[in-house]
Amino acid sequence: MGSLIRLNNYIVKRFRHTSANPKYAGKVIAIRREDQSVWERRAPLAPNNVSRLTRLGIKVIVQPSNRRAYPMQAYANAGAIIQEDISEASVIFGVKQVPVDLLLPDKTYCMFSHTIKAQQDNMPLLDAALMKNIRLIDYEKLVDDSGQRVVAFGKYAGVAGMVNILHGLGLRLLALGHHTPFMHIGPPHNYRNSMMARQAIRDAGYEIALGMMPKSIGPLTFVFTGSGNVSQGAQEVFQDLPYEYVPPDMLQKVAEHGVNTKIYGCEVRRRHYLERKDGGGFDREEYEGNPSLYTSTFSKKIAPFASVIINGIYWAVDSPKLLTLPDAKVLLRQMNLPWLPSSVGAPALPHRLLGICDISADPGGSIEFMNECTTIDNPFCLYDADQNKDTKSFRGPGVLVCSIDNMPTQLPMEATDFFGSLVLPYALDIIQSDATKPLEEHSFIPSVHAAIITSNGKLTPNFEYIQDLRNMNSANRHKESGSSGTEKRCLVLGAGLVSEPLIEFLHRDPSLSITLGSLLKEDADSLANKYDRVEPVAISVTDQMQHLANLIDSADIVVSLLPYSLHHVVAECCINSKVNMVTASYCNPDMQALHNRAVEAGVTIVNEVGLDPGLDHLLAMECIDSIHEFGGKVDSFISYCGGLPAPECSDNALRYKFSWSPHGVLLNTLANAKYLSDSKVVEIPAGGELMKTAEDMTFLPGFSLEGFPNRDSVKYAQLYGIAAECHTILRGTLRYRGFSHMIQGLQLLGLIDPNPHPALHPNGPDITWRQLVCTLLNLSTSDIFYENLKSKIGDKIGQDRLVGVEELGFLMDDPVQKLTTPLDTLSHFLSKKLALGPNDRDLVILRHNIGVKWPAGHREMREITLVVYGESNKRTAMARTVSLPAAITAQMVLSGEIQAAGMVLPLSPDIYRPLLSRLRKEGIVATENIRNL
Ligand SMILES: NC(=O)c1ccc[n+]([C@@H]2O[C@H](COP(=O)([O-])OP(=O)(O)OC[C@H]3O[C@@H](n4cnc5c(N)ncnc54)[C@H](O)[C@@H]3O)[C@@H](O)[C@H]2O)c1
Numbered sequence: 001m002g003s004l005i006r007l008n009n010y011i012v013k014r015f016r017h018t019s020a021n022p023k024y025a026g027k028v029i030a031i032r033r034e035d036q037s038v039w040e041r042r043a044p045l046a047p048n049n050v051s052r053l054t055r056l057g058i059k060v061i062v063q064p065s066n067r068r069a070y071p072m073q074a075y076a077n078a079g080a081i082i083q084e085d086i087s088e089a090s091v092i093f094g095v096k097q098v099p100v101d102l103l104l105p106d107k108t109y110c111m112f113s114h115t116i117k118a119q120q121d122n123m124p125l126l127d128a129a130l131m132k133n134i135r136l137i138d139y140e141k142l143v144d145d146s147g148q149r150v151v152a153f154g155k156y157a158g159v160a161g162m163v164n165i166l167h168g169l170g171l172r173l174l175a176l177g178h179h180t181p182f183m184h185i186g187p188p189h190n191y192r193n194s195m196m197a198r199q200a201i202r203d204a205g206y207e208i209a210l211g212m213m214p215k216s217i218g219p220l221t222f223v224f225t226g227s228g229n230v231s232q233g234a235q236e237v238f239q240d241l242p243y244e245y246v247p248p249d250m251l252q253k254v255a256e257h258g259v260n261t262k263i264y265g266c267e268v269r270r271r272h273y274l275e276r277k278d279g280g281g282f283d284r285e286e287y288e289g290n291p292s293l294y295t296s297t298f299s300k301k302i303a304p305f306a307s308v309i310i311n312g313i314y315w316a317v318d319s320p321k322l323l324t325l326p327d328a329k330v331l332l333r334q335m336n337l338p339w340l341p342s343s344v345g346a347p348a349l350p351h352r353l354l355g356i357c358d359i360s361a362d363p364g365g366s367i368e369f370m371n372e373c374t375t376i377d378n379p380f381c382l383y384d385a386d387q388n389k390d391t392k393s394f395r396g397p398g399v400l401v402c403s404i405d406n407m408p409t410q411l412p413m414e415a416t417d418f419f420g421s422l423v424l425p426y427a428l429d430i431i432q433s434d435a436t437k438p439l440e441e442h443s444f445i446p447s448v449h450a451a452i453i454t455s456n457g458k459l460t461p462n463f464e465y466i467q468d469l470r471n472m473n474s475a476n477r478h479k480e481s482g483s484s485g486t487e488k489r490c491l492v493l494g495a496g497l498v499s500e501p502l503i504e505f506l507h508r509d510p511s512l513s514i515t516l517g518s519l520l521k522e523d524a525d526s527l528a529n530k531y532d533r534v535e536p537v538a539i540s541v542t543d544q545m546q547h548l549a550n551l552i553d554s555a556d557i558v559v560s561l562l563p564y565s566l567h568h569v570v571a572e573c574c575i576n577s578k579v580n581m582v583t584a585s586y587c588n589p590d591m592q593a594l595h596n597r598a599v600e601a602g603v604t605i606v607n608e609v610g611l612d613p614g615l616d617h618l619l620a621m622e623c624i625d626s627i628h629e630f631g632g633k634v635d636s637f638i639s640y641c642g643g644l645p646a647p648e649c650s651d652n653a654l655r656y657k658f659s660w661s662p663h664g665v666l667l668n669t670l671a672n673a674k675y676l677s678d679s680k681v682v683e684i685p686a687g688g689e690l691m692k693t694a695e696d697m698t699f700l701p702g703f704s705l706e707g708f709p710n711r712d713s714v715k716y717a718q719l720y721g722i723a724a725e726c727h728t729i730l731r732g733t734l735r736y737r738g739f740s741h742m743i744q745g746l747q748l749l750g751l752i753d754p755n756p757h758p759a760l761h762p763n764g765p766d767i768t769w770r771q772l773v774c775t776l777l778n779l780s781t782s783d784i785f786y787e788n789l790k791s792k793i794g795d796k797i798g799q800d801r802l803v804g805v806e807e808l809g810f811l812m813d814d815p816v817q818k819l820t821t822p823l824d825t826l827s828h829f830l831s832k833k834l835a836l837g838p839n840d841r842d843l844v845i846l847r848h849n850i851g852v853k854w855p856a857g858h859r860e861m862r863e864i865t866l867v868v869y870g871e872s873n874k875r876t877a878m879a880r881t882v883s884l885p886a887a888i889t890a891q892m893v894l895s896g897e898i899q900a901a902g903m904v905l906p907l908s909p910d911i912y913r914p915l916l917s918r919l920r921k922e923g924i925v926a927t928e929n930i931r932n933l
């Protein structure tokens, strides 16, 4: 501020004449009527500034406006002419952007044009300025030798911002169940001036000092970012409360153990939270030249201890954000504060962060989730991180955000006085401007010269970068948004049994266009035909690599619902094209091997967001994290999940019908498995042993269920964060009793063999099922008496399985569609035979039994149960419970709610919380029962 005053004094001296000065003879300027907002009551010059100009002999025309805080008469008294027509003026002063059609050609305009970051909404204004030969001077670029802005409303933005957020905080705390002294603070525009608002704040401060804040909300901390005019204005008002400033490294301590008879303040500078990505502290010069070399620790070191953040930093494109979308999900999770007294009538706060006053007001900027500024009419919104949505309400989950971008106009007279006195010295220099003459014919002082954005139909050299930014933005928009400018494109690969609800969910977003690729074009066609904006394409991801690369290249996100062995092919292409990806499948070794490459490319690949894996992880982690948060330990984790036909549709030898990939279901019966039982690792080898381990499951006694282990459960001990405390970890699969017994029979018969069999070569001789069975039994002929054949089969696989073999059709003379291996051939055959029929529905059962040990020694069992029935054989429970988590995840990745690069699993609260919350809205709701042991 010191240098600003020195500079202003110098300029005032240079133009100190107070009586008519021949230098200004014939000069005419105008103050235009503001029309950008109904709340805009400011003017660029106050009547006393105008008086100074008119005394110098300058003709000042003021466009009439009853909305201006200073009445027209005050300008008339200052010697201005009040008249509509301002065409006589060569220089026109305003505050905010001028509508394009009101821009007069060949004039010099001074305003906040909001064009210097190539802001899309204001590019028509910039184009019009270029076309109409306007010399555009932007106040934001009037700076001193050290680059500090010299003309700004900033201080009053800070003052009004602070009053706004204290007013909003009162209303938010009330909605959370607490009357506080903040309730008596109104919005700034309700006060005659800032002094009156500050008196109300001092009164509130007096009550706070007397101990009138509810104890259950604990100490409040206000974090101020930046140290410029905005921050100083806000802090001036803050100091009307009983306050104590603490350094950033003490913030956590006061947030936890401070008192609530005062409010803690903390001014945070860039050096406190910006670090070089490659190591090393903050170097201002380097940062300003190359902000992308830096990363921010604000969300981890500062924000978790802030009740309110007052954001007053200038945010430059490319510089690290203060808070990202994923940060919000972490900061806004339920907090356990056992040291604060609380009860039903005196509840604890849901989380520490209550409010953000984003005075910087850059949508999608330093506060990434502030995507639209609030307004003076609707000053607040509640940002709910789980839903990634704003609501205009004080009730419900979320953080209160105030991001009005014209706050100073809430205190219009003081703002005009303040701004006018700053701008006046520069106005005296700007007045010489004649936009019809070349810039070189003028001798503007350096500050003014440097603030000229356009002149004589061109961007001035300092601002030519705006064109580069525009080109870059339009290229990005083209990539991001397709032809319409706002559209995003999703490539879904796989149109099989679980794909439809995913398409239906994604299709709800009208700005998303979907390409649906599948090996079998007719599968893609029949699904795509149900929805507009879904384009079917035929693609083999193994044989048409260039086609795949092209499809991925033009997508913003890829969801792979292909057989799980193919995801890595897609992932590799996604990494090459830097396109994010989602799968509902296990992150298998092929995928895991791509982790580092994905990290280097900055590509997010979220795996295991289906049902099992998927919903099971989400529910497990929600429970485990809450147990840990309250000091408990998880000593056992046993989980089973099954996709089944509804009981009334289970009348076949396998008691099973396919609701997901038949090949996957059958292959899994051969898989190996590994689990932890009473601290011992149990391993089941691959090849069929698994089916012998099936045990009856009785947790839902009305169902006749059996279960067997599923893959490697042990690795989840680490991933779930329970390795050090848990003696038993088992994830298993559920079937109706009899399934594993019958599958063992088919294995013994050689029908679930993944290796090629000569009799099944697609170009070999035709064969019937009965002939195939005879071949697998090594019979020299299939011309064998039916009863004899049955008896031989019975000998091989057990008599009790004979009926099943017969019922499934393996003894019929129907032709086999030969697909090289018995497993593929059987999968294809059973996919038709055991398909859910038009009157069938399916069922999904998921059950977690989580054993808990509490510090005091008592134990309990958390029983989490999810039972979902399908609506029809087209809208199955399996498809919904797999597809919806995957679709919501895709939506979260697209919107930037998930940003981590590499192979990601949905195990952290910033992912599982929003997912579970949105799944509940889709009707997918689990229940939890706690049983004391
Ligand atoms: N996490 C879970 O709970 C869960 C549940 C069910 C399915 N899944 C997984 O979801 C995926 C889809 O399952 P589904 O039941 O819909 O499978 P599906 O077998 O019914 O469908 C597979 C789709 O992939 C297509 N396809 C196969 N090979 C292809 C190739 N080379 N090129 C292009 N397309 C090809 C098929 O045409 C079909 O459209 C599978 O990976 C499956 O394992 C996960």
Ligand SMILES: N[C@@H](CCCCN[C@@H](CCC(=O)O)C(=O)O)C(=O)O
Residues within 6 Å of the ligand: 563, 564, 584, 585, 586, 611, 612, 613, 641, 642, 643, 644, 660, 664, 668, 710, 732, 733, 734
């Ligand atoms: N285990 C249950 C639910 C299986 C859902 C499908 N899960 C697949 C996921 C495979 C993948 O795509 O990686 C599985 O094989 O378990 C059941 O079998 O009924």
